[in-house]
Amino acid sequence: MPHHQIAIIGAGTAGITVAAQFLKKDKSLDIVIIDPSKDHWYQPAWTLVGADTFDMEKTRRDQKDLIPKGAKWIQQKVAELNAEKNELLLDNNVSLTYDYLVVAPGVQIDLDGIEGLREAMGKGGVCSNYIDPEYTKKTLKEFKGGNAIFTQAATPIKCGGAPQKIMYLAAEMLKKNGVANDTNIIFATPGSVVFGVKEFLPALMKVINRHAITVKFFHKITKIDSNEKKVYFTITASDESNCIAINEKQSIGEEVTGEATVAIKYDMLHLAPPQSAPDFIKRSNIAHKDGPNQGWANVNIHSMQNPDYPNVFALGDVAALPTAKTGAAVRKQAPVVVDNILKLIAGQKASNEEYQGYSSCPLVTGYGKMVLAEFGYGNKRMSDPMISTFVDTTKEKYSMWLLKKYALPYMYWNLMLKGKA
Numbered sequence: 001m002p003h004h005q006i007a008i009i010g011a012g013t014a015g016i017t018v019a020a021q022f023l024k025k026d027k028s029l030d031i032v033i034i035d036p037s038k039d040h041w042y043q044p045a046w047t048l049v050g051a052d053t054f055d056m057e058k059t060r061r062d063q064k065d066l067i068p069k070g071a072k073w074i075q076q077k078v079a080e081l082n083a084e085k086n087e088l089l090l091d092n093n094v095s096l097t098y099d100y101l102v103v104a105p106g107v108q109i110d111l112d113g114i115e116g117l118r119e120a121m122g123k124g125g126v127c128s129n130y131i132d133p134e135y136t137k138k139t140l141k142e143f144k145g146g147n148a149i150f151t152q153a154a155t156p157i158k159c160g161g162a163p164q165k166i167m168y169l170a171a172e173m174l175k176k177n178g179v180a181n182d183t184n185i186i187f188a189t190p191g192s193v194v195f196g197v198k199e200f201l202p203a204l205m206k207v208i209n210r211h212a213i214t215v216k217f218f219h220k221i222t223k224i225d226s227n228e229k230k231v232y233f234t235i236t237a238s239d240e241s242n243c244i245a246i247n248e249k250q251s252i253g254e255e256v257t258g259e260a261t262v263a264i265k266y267d268m269l270h271l272a273p274p275q276s277a278p279d280f281i282k283r284s285n286i287a288h289k290d291g292p293n294q295g296w297a298n299v300n301i302h303s304m305q306n307p308d309y310p311n312v313f314a315l316g317d318v319a320a321l322p323t324a325k326t327g328a329a330v331r332k333q334a335p336v337v338v339d340n341i342l343k344l345i346a347g348q349k350a351s352n353e354e355y356q357g358y359s360s361c362p363l364v365t366g367y368g369k370m371v372l373a374e375f376g377y378g379n380k381r382m383s384d385p386m387i388s389t390f391v392d393t394t395k396e397k398y399s400m401w402l403l404k405k406y407a408l409p410y411m412y413w414n415l416m417l418k419g420k421a
């Protein structure tokens with residue numbers, strides 16, 4: 001059976017970053033990366049693609065050109081992970097063993113998590129930047145007015161701010177296209193707040209009021225009826241007084257369909273689809289067996305080490321970390337994982353516990369405007385001094401838009417994936 005010193009599952013943001021950082025530190029490491037995808041996607045720009053201000057093709061690169069020199073790439077899917085035996089079974093029935101394992105396969109999109117979603121997605125105005133941002137763009141461009149509904153998933157999702165970023169851009173696009181006066185923009189979220197880090201709320205509330213967006217809290221999407229063009233929600237608030245809304249309007253025509261269910265007719269519907277850890281992770285012995293993190297990779301939240309299998313680390317979207325799942329978070333997690341595994345190789349303990357939950361959400365609030373939300377565990381604001389010394393990142397800024405549209409993609413391809421940032 002083939003054996004490698006370090007096996008990395010997933011050649012996405014986390015997998016490539018970790019591999020590049022390892023090889024920068026020590027060229028002699030024996031690293032294998034396993035990922036079936038021939039393409040590598042810069043997903044943060046999909047928000048801009050959906051809003052017709054970034055070219056989809058520029059978010060894609062050939063995976064083969066990104067695998068760091070010195071690492072071996074197996075273009076297969078991992079089917080089973082057996083941490084007890086240090087063994088991975090691949091889709092082609094080949095198994096391999098490892099000394100150290102980095103788990104970074106991201107999330108899986110669960111189209112069957114909402115009744116009617118699989119049939120509805122990608123047609124009739126039902127779109128998602130998580131799945132096909134080009135269809136979001138087409139939907140917005142062709143939108144002629146009515147209810148434009150943007151929803152938030154009830155599961156953990158990557159980039160929790162993405163569902164509202166596209167809504168703010170859509171609001172401006174619809175205005176430019178002359179249909180804003182005939183449109184109700186609705187944000188329906190199962191949550192009780194627009195954004196969890198309080199410092200950024202005033203700026204977001206300004207945008208919501210600027211466009212008179214109706215925000216419906218405690219609205220968990222349960223069903224899409226694509227024939228009737230209706231979306232159904234369960235109201236999750238414990239009592240009626242909690243069931244608040246912002247900019248409530250009669251014209252959206254919310255209809256009560258049961259004791260705790262409502263339906264709204266949509267003319268376009270943008271979703272953050274339900275997401276979970278890939279099935280082979282859920283089945284594996286490194287996943288949380290129960291509790292709120294069930295199925296996600298179990299790790300120490302500061303060192304990213306699995307508590308049961310000390311030679312296994314997980315980072316990126318798959319890891320059960322109480323912070324936002326973003327590429328920005330990966331950037332701070334990767335050096336900790338690399339340092340800890342190098343410590344283990346050197347016969348020391350994996351003592352690096354430096355990760356404090358840093359994540360960041362570039363909240364695009366319009367064309368040419370952005371609020372940069374940076375935070376750590378406990379939703380505490382945590383700013384990179386490089387930026388926050390010069391810019392008040394809690395306010396909408398043109399400079400932050402330039403960062404999102406130009407600087408961050410450049411940094412991603414040229415620095416982060418090369419192990420330099």
Ligand SMILES: Cc1cc2nc3c(=O)[nH]c(=O)nc-3n(C[C@H](O)[C@H](O)[C@H](O)COP(=O)(O)OP(=O)(O)OC[C@H]3O[C@@H](n4cnc5c(N)ncnc54)[C@H](O)[C@@H]3O)c2cc1C
Pocket residue numbers: 009010011012013014015034035036037042043044045046047076077078079104105106107129130158159162278280315316317318325326327328329330360361362
């Ligand atoms: C619309 C949208 C907007 C976003 N905006 C931002 C943003 O503004 N800022 C930000 O920082 N982040 C943003 N993100 C989130 C960011 O893209 C992710 O957090 C980041 O890519 C996570 O990296 P990862 O390596 O964990 O997963 P990914 O980059 O998704 O990579 C996972 C890899 O694992 C592979 N894989 C899956 N299953 C298997 C398997 N069984 N075997 C082997 N390989 C497998 C996949 O092919 C893939 O290549 C956004 C995401 C989306 C969708």
